[in-house]
Amino acid sequence: MSSAVNTATPILYSFRRCPYAMRARMALFYAGCALDIREVSLKEKPPHMLACSPKGTVPVLICEGGRVIDESLGIMRWALALNDPDDWLLANDPQAQRDIGALIEENDHVFKRHLDHYKYAVRHPEHSQEHYRDLGAVFLQTLEERLQQRTFLTAEHVTLADIALAPFVRQFCYVDPDWFWQSPYPRLRAWLQRFLESALFMSVMTKPLLGR
Incomplete structure (x- = not known):
């Protein structure tokens, strides 16, 4: 800042x-x-x-x-x-706040690295694209298991965790949509579909003019 x-x-x-x-x-x-x-x-x-x-x-x-x-x-x-x-921060639940922070930390510092290698595998020829996808899928499995317990990642309603992570799961999906939409993560797929169809997401994806 x-x-x-x-x-x-x-x-x-x-x-x-x-x-x-x-x-x-x-x-x-x-x-x-x-x-x-x-x-x-x-x-x-x-x-x-x-x-x-x-x-x-x-x-x-x-x-x-x-x-x-x-x-x-x-x-x-x-x-x-x-x-x-709508209490995205779960203001009265300190444990849930720590949970949100840990999820975002893993997304931003571990999953994002695997996502970048998967998306730009040609720049990282040490391993195959499938190898990088498998590394990222470890986090997808973590999210799938969470969604088996609740509707969203940390609560029964959208929280900061869902909004912070969904754009990255979306990007992972779009590297190979055919693979993702047939992947063994049905709860995660449904969660992402709800996100992509949400009024909030669609409202921020209109094409603005280039800035000054």
């Missing part, structure tokens, strides 16, 4: 297909935040975005008053601190 010029309406620099940006947009939309969403061309990143967040990755949120949040999970928690009508 850093500081930036004051802005009357929060600015979100985003990239439509980025899973980190997806989950940030969903939390902001759910919380009812008014936003100036600026779609980024990864080949020509806006100078203002780079001035605010030199690392050059999306999402980047520039809040009223100039505060900059350039991590997706930080943006999600910022939005939910403003408004969380």
